[in-house]
Amino acid sequence: MRYFLIAGEASGDQLGAALMAGLRQLDADAQFDGIGGPAMTGLGLHSLFPMDELSIMGIWEVLPKYRHLKRRIAQTAQAVTAAAPDVLITIDSPDFGLRVAHLARAARPDLRTVHYVAPSVWAWRPGRARKMARVIDHVLAILPFEPPLMEAAGMTCDFVGHPVATADVAGPDEAQLFRNAHGIAPDAPVVLCLPGSRRGEVARLGPRFDEALMRLRDRVPEIRVVLPTVPGVAGLVRDMTRRWPTAPIVIEEAEEKRAAFAAADLALAASGTVSLELAANRIPMVIGYDMAPLSRLIVGVLLRTDTVTLVNLVSDTRAVPEFLGRACQPGPLAQALQQTLEEPSGRAAQLEAMDLTMERLGKGGEAPGLRAAASVIAAVRRPQ
CATH class of the missing domain: 3.40.50.2000 (Glycogen Phosphorylase B;)
Incomplete structure (x- = not known):
């Protein structure tokens, strides 16, 4: 299958790299397009543009760069359409990724979409989940209490574990x-x-x-x-x-x-x-x-x-x-x-x-990247 992944910051780059490794393990024909940082490009992803352009946060911080980000959103959505992936996977950074998903879905209504890292609706703006459900089919949650919140908003969701729980630490x-x-x-x-x-x-x-x-x-x-x-x-x-x-x-x-x-x-x-x-x-x-x-x-x-x-x-x-x-x-x-x-x-x-x-968070269990990959593949194969 062909996967288009979008990561916008360092933590998303690590999640994306682990997911790519898992997808390659489960799908021998996996092909990747999208936006990522050093970890993802190290696994063969050719990033559409440098990921650090997206590493901003907060309304005040975004405003000066709004026009540039808007152009990047349109450019990325066009790249999704051109790549014709089996699934679009947005990784964290919802302000960018979900806008791309909205435009990509408008161009191709049957496009499967997955978002990795549920929005923190337990902390603020609970309406974000319902809004996200307009363009996202399936969510990969990294916190164990999140799936019911995503499912209530109309999306399928799997808790896939947090990568930090199975990461190798120095001695x-x-x-x-x-x-x-x-x-x-x-x-x-x-x-x-x-x-x-x-x-x-x-x-x-x-x-x-x-x-x-x-x-x-x-x-x-x-x-x-x-x-x-x-x-x-x-x-x-x-x-x-x-x-x-x-x-x-x-x-x-x-x-x-x-x-x-x-x-x-x-x-x-x-x-x-x-x-x-x-x-x-x-x-x-x-x-x-x-x-x-x-x-x-x-x-x-x-x-x-x-x-x-x-x-x-x-x-x-x-x-x-x-x-x-x-x-x-x-x-x-x-x-x-x-x-x-x-x-x-x-x-x-x-x-x-x-x-x-x-x-x-899953310490002692299966690697989250592999669990996330299995969840993505199952979601893509699920009848629409």
Whole structure:
């Protein structure tokens, strides 16, 4: 079969690559077109244009690029029509992918459509599921409580597991090699700084995270800060951190990132999938997030849950401290980091919540990419 896949950010690129690998395993004749990043292009996808053009978030962030994005949406929909795939698979990034699906469906009403990663209707804008059902047939959910919400909106949906639950994590030997390579003393706490994978996130959260870590260093002088990043924002991160008094160790390579996670004792992270990566590595964390003022105002009005941290949601706890919107300030972040680093009870509660989260996301089961591939093939073969 022929598959047209659209990913718009780093996490979607990883999901898309795992899905492509699964499809190749189940479909020897699989052919791929679409938009993707390094992971997907590494498996043979020729991306229509660079994926990082789509790595933006929030109403205020999108507005200056609206005309360009609109042209890219039309271009991508035309490419879908020209490729004549058996199925269009949009991966996360619904603001772009679903607009493409709408245009592609208008040109070809019988086109099968799948969306990978259900919209977070449990958090805000529940009407998005009903709107999505106008152009999407089937959903691949990565959180276990999502299928009933998608089915109620009129789509079929399978929980396929979350890739982070079955990802290979580095061990103590790799952690020690990382410490040795960067001259980190055996008793020095390693703190990860993770301000996001989008340029807007890094620009907004980076200075606040840096100030919080400076304050933590005043109280715990021996800490070493490590900032893993992704290619799309690596240049911005390096330029920004040259001015940071905390002087973090900036790393880009995937293997070094794995080792850094194994070596870490604590993390300050933006809200998002990274909290699950930290949970898989059993790294206690503090979550901070903010948006542009207009986006913050709108989301604040529409938010339907008291937490957006995935570890808290999946484990049904509130073990991970989070600071959102105006609360995302250096002082409270630094205080929470120090408490998380020094108070055993809080760390123990987080570790218990992390273990439960990984169990519920499919740890020990079949690889999510393969489960997702089987779900896609079954959906395409299902009578319309």
